[in-house]
Amino acid sequence: MTDADVTAPRIDAVFDFDALLTDDEREWQQRARRFAQERILPVIEDDFERKHFRRELVRELGELGFLGMHLTGYGCAGAGAVSYGLVCLELEAADSGWRTFVSVQGSLAMSAIHKYGSEEQKQRWLPGMAKGELIGCFALTEPQGGSDPAAMTTTARRDGDEWVLDGAKRWIGLASLADVAVVWARVAEPAEAGDASTESGPSTRSGTTVRGFLVPTSTPGFTATPIDGKLSMRASVQCDVDLDEVRVPADAMLPGASGLSGPFGCLNEARYGIVWGAMGAARSCLESALARSTEREVFGRPIGRNQLIQAKLADMFVEVEKGILLALHLGRLKERGALTPAQISVGKLNSVREALEIAHQARAILAGDGITNAFPVMRHAANLESVRTYEGTDEIHQLVLGRALTGLNAF
Numbered sequence: 001m002t003d004a005d006v007t008a009p010r011i012d013a014v015f016d017f018d019a020l021l022t023d024d025e026r027e028w029q030q031r032a033r034r035f036a037q038e039r040i041l042p043v044i045e046d047d048f049e050r051k052h053f054r055r056e057l058v059r060e061l062g063e064l065g066f067l068g069m070h071l072t073g074y075g076c077a078g079a080g081a082v083s084y085g086l087v088c089l090e091l092e093a094a095d096s097g098w099r100t101f102v103s104v105q106g107s108l109a110m111s112a113i114h115k116y117g118s119e120e121q122k123q124r125w126l127p128g129m130a131k132g133e134l135i136g137c138f139a140l141t142e143p144q145g146g147s148d149p150a151a152m153t154t155t156a157r158r159d160g161d162e163w164v165l166d167g168a169k170r171w172i173g174l175a176s177l178a179d180v181a182v183v184w185a186r187v188a189e190p191a192e193a194g195d196a197s198t199e200s201g202p203s204t205r206s207g208t209t210v211r212g213f214l215v216p217t218s219t220p221g222f223t224a225t226p227i228d229g230k231l232s233m234r235a236s237v238q239c240d241v242d243l244d245e246v247r248v249p250a251d252a253m254l255p256g257a258s259g260l261s262g263p264f265g266c267l268n269e270a271r272y273g274i275v276w277g278a279m280g281a282a283r284s285c286l287e288s289a290l291a292r293s294t295e296r297e298v299f300g301r302p303i304g305r306n307q308l309i310q311a312k313l314a315d316m317f318v319e320v321e322k323g324i325l326l327a328l329h330l331g332r333l334k335e336r337g338a339l340t341p342a343q344i345s346v347g348k349l350n351s352v353r354e355a356l357e358i359a360h361q362a363r364a365i366l367a368g369d370g371i372t373n374a375f376p377v378m379r380h381a382a383n384l385e386s387v388r389t390y391e392g393t394d395e396i397h398q399l400v401l402g403r404a405l406t407g408l409n410a411f
């Protein structure tokens with residue numbers, strides 16, 4: 001067979017992936033792909049270089065229906081889990097920072113309010129957040145480490161008709177831009193929790209439990225400081241948050257969440273988005289390497305004619321296809337209400353680990369030019385280092401799976 005006999009197919013056409021989707025799902029995907037290509041890709045290298053978060057795109061994301069798109073009512077699109085995953089994939093194919101924005105806003109902050117908020121809280125915050133007029137953040141992780149939220153030291157104490165929050169949070173996406181923070185804090189239980197809905201899960205530390213609070217970021221004592229010096233996710237914002245006697249009214253507490261299962265329920269949503277999103281970054285790296293392999297000539301022929309290059313491309317391709325098909329399977333389970341946290345751990349662990357490996361292989365194929373911003377690959381690789389760590393590190397997800405397999409808890 002000569003080169004002329006071979007037509008290179010589109011990567012996602014090989015398994016006829018489109019045929020597994022509904023018209024509506026394809027429409028969501030196309031809308032996100034257009035947005036990524038027209039609004040993110042032309043500016044992302046510059047934004048990454050300058051550490052610039054392009055806030056004006058937030059309303060556009062809202063107009064397109066991407067914010068809290070898997071939620072129903074309150075101005076949210078009520079889309080299916082697969083549609084949401086496809087949007088995550090297309091956004092992260094452009095940059096992890098933008099998928100992270102949609103995750104923090106929709107899967108974490110809006111989900112927390114939607115799942116656990118009172119009707120009044122939902123009416124107050126969700127419609128504006130869906131439109132991108134209001135930004136939310138999710139303050140769970142603390143400076144001593146993100147893997148063990150049970151070690152949380154931020155407290156909320158009742159003082160008359162108010163809650164008073166004290167503590168510190170770290171790596172909180174969007175906090176310095178946000179209008180509202182969902183802050184998780186330890187309260188004494190049950191008397192001081194003072195809420196009819198405290199069918200509290202077991203306390204996470206003797207005599208206390210974890211509750212969520214909606215804190216307008218303009219509240220005195222709330223300070224968010226962007227973390228500088230990041231070599232990853234430079235086009236998005238992560239902050240230190242200081243809570244110094246932050247006073248909020250009694251009804252700022254989320255009535256429907258008691259115990260760590262509250263924030264973990266939101267992490268499930270965000271981790272699910274990552275299962276898809278990381279495969280978007282991986283696809284972008286593979287596309288760069290593939291294009292380069294037919295254009296770049298070394299030793300008098302395209303590098304793609306070399307078996308060692310083809311072996312790399314084949315392995316990358318296999319993992320992208322497997323990862324996307326796994327994401328689709330998890331999405332279908334989620335739509336049936338059958339997706340478990342352990343299954344999400346399989347997906348998050350696999351997608352991010354493989355995406356990083358693909359980024360590294362793509363960088364090698366691009367050789368010296370691969371370290372420049374003429375290609376998106378180093379940016380994806382750098383971003384994926386964050387994605388590997390947040391929402392549960394590889395090791396946390398391995399241990400979740402280890403526990404599911406053995407019945408023995410390693411934590």
Ligand code: TGC
Nearest residue numbers: 140141146147150172173201202260261264265341391392
């Ligand atoms: P344990 O602490 O004993 O469990 C407490 C309760 O939570 C329940 N639970 C879950 N519920 C729903 N979904 C899940 N995935 C859940 N995992 C646990 C559990 O059943 C229990 O409920 P109850 O009613 O009996 O009290 O926790 P564990 O032993 O089950 O889990 C330990 C471990 C290590 C798995 C967990 O602590 C964990 O997942 N750690 C990683 C946390 C993590 O991902 N942190 C990063 C957050 S990323 C972030 O905050 C930044 S957001 C992004 C941004 O802002 O940019």
